[in-house]
Amino acid sequence: MLIRDARIVTGDGSPAYRGSLRVEGERIAELGPSLTPQPGESVLEAGGRVLLPGFVDAHTHALFAGDRLDELELRRQGKSYLEILAAGGGILSTVRAVRQSSERELADRLRERLYWMLEQGTTSMEIKSGYGLSTRDELKMLRAIQRAAEGFPGTVVATALLGHAIDPAVPGFVEQVVSETLPAVHAEFPGLCVDAFCEQNAFSLADCRRLFERARELGHPLRLHADQFTSLGGLELARELGARSVDHLEASSREALQALAHSETYGVLLPVTGFHTDGRYADARCFQDAGGKLVLASNCNPGSAPSSSMPFVIALALRKLGLTVLEAIRACTQSAARLLGFSDRGLLAPGMRADLLLLQHRDERLLGYELGGNPVQSVIVAGATVFHRRELGEALAARDSTG
């Protein structure tokens, strides 16, 4: 297949240019300013529309049960996220709903969300456990992620978020996680990233260190939610232990961000949460300018980030994080792919997997400018078109002309 006359945004931050891209099988074969169709090759006329790599959403809690819509009214009345959490709402209400759901119910719910993400251009996505808070329920979540991914065209990466919250009903909860849940997860899912939330009322710095040192011994890469509300030292712990990423960073100092930027650890920014909770945004400019490995992700979850729209994430990145559109696109394509361990995607280059998006827009800046709606026209996964939206006017005209 030849995608002709597109505005090509490669995903590595380099400027866009007008050109064509050839897909052969599941891979990108070549791209350049002027390619001509080979005999028998199908041609997709892009008409100047933007072509870019499929989005890689590297931080989501998109598997959950129940909803947190009651919190909307509490928040409207002025209650804060931490107040709602302290009153037994927040994460713990989702934990109750997840525990009451079967693996199959969880998988069905997630599958619906996965297709919704795909239609919005996300072709690879990370999904965390973390609403189980027991060995049985964490394993159930991880199995549900596996089950939902069967037959789904995109790529799903599971993360074992074993340190998401403390179950107040279980004395010695952290001990249980380290000595029972972690080994059980290790036995069934070796090599998954292990993740934790270092925050007041969640895992303390000492809890995180305990979990992470054991997980590292078992060969699990580490990721950490740190500095969302309070800077407890999680960022420094993550650097010390060589974690793959530190995520959130809203409360990080400039010095901490600069130190992180000089390490191999990715910084994952989640601006939807700043927006939805009326909270802070991370100092993205500082981290970017210091040469940090910056990733943008949706943080999709029912409490603090009700969105899986990467275009909305990019729109916030331009307005609230001070990033340019090319920096923002790189952060959720090439950089996000590398964080998840993929060297075969997130970039338009020969030999890369053909996970591609064609937008309705003819200028990539509109991806971050226009607010709301779905700007994705076509989604191609491993060389196969899985979603194509016909222009509504064109579709209606065709219907009218056929009677």
Added chain:
Amino acid sequence: MLIRDARIVTGDGSPAYRGSLRVEGERIAELGPSLTPQPGESVLEAGGRVLLPGFVDAHTHALFAGDRLDELELRRQGKSYLEILAAGGGILSTVRAVRQSSERELADRLRERLYWMLEQGTTSMEIKSGYGLSTRDELKMLRAIQRAAEGFPGTVVATALLGHAIDPAVPGFVEQVVSETLPAVHAEFPGLCVDAFCEQNAFSLADCRRLFERARELGHPLRLHADQFTSLGGLELARELGARSVDHLEASSREALQALAHSETYGVLLPVTGFHTDGRYADARCFQDAGGKLVLASNCNPGSAPSSSMPFVIALALRKLGLTVLEAIRACTQSAARLLGFSDRGLLAPGMRADLLLLQHRDERLLGYELGGNPVQSVIVAGATVFHRRELGEALAARDSTG
């Protein structure tokens, strides 16, 4: 057609309930908790999804030429909207592009946007002129609106925004608008609403009074952009002259909002602009609680509100204006329809025009909770389905099973 087993949100602010709705021809025939199909009647199974009136977007500048993407970088560097305007950017750059476009080019551009709005659930929309700033170019815009609406399934309402900005190259510009442009518009488009922007560097209070008194004599209803940045007395002028609406109100005092609430004039709130310009939001709660006729609209325009997504408007209304979802929905269905002079839509009731939306959501609160993307599953205009999105997973499964 019977739409069965929907979650019905009528649009008048009353609570949602589970029920069915019958469409006969272009109208709603009946609705209630349990209707059974008549012989030969087609049935749309809603499966508990939310059914509501098509959105009425009562304030847009969706007809424009060029783009304002360069301002994105200026704003990223910290320049304010008023600074960009004062430097010859802003509205005047759009005016230059509109003047260089033909009526046909403008109509083609608008038609693309109209279908995009329709797909997002907006079945009736107001479109303003105002980027012409000359008799010839204002007439060109109004004709382009008329032309774009031909054959379009939704309903387009034009407004003559004759007082949008001052052309600095024309001495006595306001005099020209009143003595030349207004009579020319009146001759070709009698009865259109006449609109103005009462603001520093735009139309002064005295300019607005002059234009409006003459327009009123000619029988044109009035609308006014007032109190966006500066409270110059426009709100009071609009009340005094019995304007249909005052739009913006970000800088209005509580006393002014309460006085407006006790008048027949609608207050139109445009939260996308507060968000996009990092500016203020109107005190919606004060106006609503005082019994004001509150309307929400997109303000879709290339400079201060790059969005025509009513779901995004509702999402902002919940977070930034303190409205409940039912208040927000009413504000862009029933109340917006009435502002535009329609008594036949914006409400699910027998005899009303069947402009309907079926969402993918099963709880109307998700309409304001979920951020980004397009939650609209089906759009029905005057009883005919003009847009129906098949679930992507379902569509792919069907494709796979047919080979």
